[in-house]
Amino acid sequence: MGQKYVLLRWKDGIQEVSALAPEAKGLLRYYTIVRIEEYGRLAVDSDEDYPELIIIDRKPRELAEIVLVEDCGAKQYVLTPAGEHREGGRTDHRFDFTEAECGLDDLVSQIQEVLRNRNKGAKAILKMSGKQKISELEEIRRTMKLRTLTEEADVLGFIEMLLTRVA
Amino acid sequence: MTLNIKWLGVDFGQCLMDPRGLRNPLMFGEIMRDLGRPEEIAERIHRYRRMKEKYQNYSLMKEGHRPEIREYVFGNDDEAWELFSEYEQRLLMPADGIAETLAWLREQGIICDVVAELKKTLGPIGSDHVTMFLQRQGLSQYFDYFYSPSGRVRLSDGKADFGCQGKDKTSGTMYDYLLEDLARRGINIDECAIIGDKLSTDIEPSRRRGFHTIQFTGYIDMGPSEYAEYRVESFPQVKEFVKGVK
Numbered sequence: 001m002g003q004k005y006v007l008l009r010w011k012d013g014i015q016e017v018s019a020l021a022p023e024a025k026g027l028l029r030y031y032t033i034v035r036i037e038e039y040g041r042l043a044v045d046s047d048e049d050y051p052e053l054i055i056i057d058r059k060p061r062e063l064a065e066i067v068l069v070e071d072c073g074a075k076q077y078v079l080t081p082a083g084e085h086r087e088g089g090r091t092d093h094r095f096d097f098t099e100a101e102c103g104l105d106d107l108v109s110q111i112q113e114v115l116r117n118r119n120k121g122a123k124a125i126l127k128m129s130g131k132q133k134i135s136e137l138e139e140i141r142r143t144m145k146l147r148t149l150t151e152e153a154d155v156l157g158f159i160e161m162l163l164t165r166v167a
Numbered sequence: 168m169t170l171n172i173k174w175l176g177v178d179f180g181q182c183l184m185d186p187r188g189l190r191n192p193l194m195f196g197e198i199m200r201d202l203g204r205p206e207e208i209a210e211r212i213h214r215y216r217r218m219k220e221k222y223q224n225y226s227l228m229k230e231g232h233r234p235e236i237r238e239y240v241f242g243n244d245d246e247a248w249e250l251f252s253e254y255e256q257r258l259l260m261p262a263d264g265i266a267e268t269l270a271w272l273r274e275q276g277i278i279c280d281v282v283a284e285l286k287k288t289l290g291p292i293g294s295d296h297v298t299m300f301l302q303r304q305g306l307s308q309y310f311d312y313f314y315s316p317s318g319r320v321r322l323s324d325g326k327a328d329f330g331c332q333g334k335d336k337t338s339g340t341m342y343d344y345l346l347e348d349l350a351r352r353g354i355n356i357d358e359c360a361i362i363g364d365k366l367s368t369d370i371e372p373s374r375r376r377g378f379h380t381i382q383f384t385g386y387i388d389m390g391p392s393e394y395a396e397y398r399v400e401s402f403p404q405v406k407e408f409v410k411g412v413k
Binding site: 028029051052086087088089 | 181239
């Protein structure tokens with residue numbers, strides 16, 4: 001099993017990436033919890049004993065799409081609000097989702113354009129190592145306006161996966 | 168409208184017991200700081216939440232899968248596990264006004280029992296989280312019996328019998344048993360009421376069998392129901408319409 005990622009897309013256009021365990025299978029549920037603060041909880045089904053859990057702290061109720069990405073394809077989940085539930089001082093906002101197989105054509109086109117503008121080849125970048133490679137991946141990340149959820153290595157790994165597709 | 172009763176069955180979770188103080192960051196913070204390992208707080212909370220995503224709610228997790236919490240969340244760390252049980256009790260609160268309301272109900276001659284969904288094997292009083300909570304909060308004195316799918320316990324002396332073993336509230340078999348048991352205790356069905364928050368376990372199955380029903384909305388409000396004859400946000404509100412049968 002290869003590396004997997006989740007790509008989070010917000011209504012305001014922001015996109016963030018987080019790495020998933022290779023055992024991740026598909027979206028289980030998404031909901032937000034409001035107390036004074038608000039967080040989203042994204043549960044991803046897994047072949048492990050427990051679902052993978054990702055905590056979303058950026059505008060949790062404005063998350064629009066979740067894309068689970070792996071080498072061979074991607075699944076897109078479009079979120080729609082599905083009511084709320086109050087318990088004491090806490091309110092949960094639940095979301096339904098529709099699931100569809102999808103490609104990453106838009107991101108692949110974007111990365112191809114970035115490479116063209118920078119006059120760089122995907123294979124050449126993939127052959128690089130150390131700081132030089134990280135610096136190239138970081139430039140692509142900024143141009144594509146991709147961010148990471150918690151660890152920068154996740155989004156750089158995701159870009160490397162996209163480069164492998166276009167190489 | 169006055170409700171004349173001789174007996175009141177009180178639900179435990181999110182009714183008699185208010186879990187609002189039981190916040191994970193607080194509980195796991197206390198445990199891991201006591202153990203001198205505060206750097207593990209985030210990891211333990213994360214595991215606890217992942218486990219919740221597996222079972223979908225904390226009640227089910229805590230009532231039916233406690234050994235798994237010990238194993239997965241605490242890596243079978245005995246000391247952490249003991250502290251978990253200790254802090255779990257320490258952070259749970261009694262519902263607002265519960266003690267004064269129970270004292271008032273007893274003064275009216277109304278018998279009060281706890282009707283809960285505990286599935287663990289019954290041991291001595293104080294060995295399960297329900298009776299431990301009642302003792303700790305000084306509430307045992309107001310109740311005669313504690314009914315659960317594990318059996319019935321007399322709270323004055325801990326005497327247990329197992330006539331209601333395997334009966335539960337969701338299927339309604341617990342209420343069938345209560346009807347028979349209360350009749351043996353000389354109480355008629357139209358003199359009995361159940362108070363609880365969950366429509367599917369406390370209100371609907373009991374009302375279908377003829378119990379009077381009071382929906383408690385102080386912690387969770389599941390919305391109105393044709394099976395809920397009364398709705399209260401707090402226990403003291405019960406005093407406004409309940410009267411003891413002389």
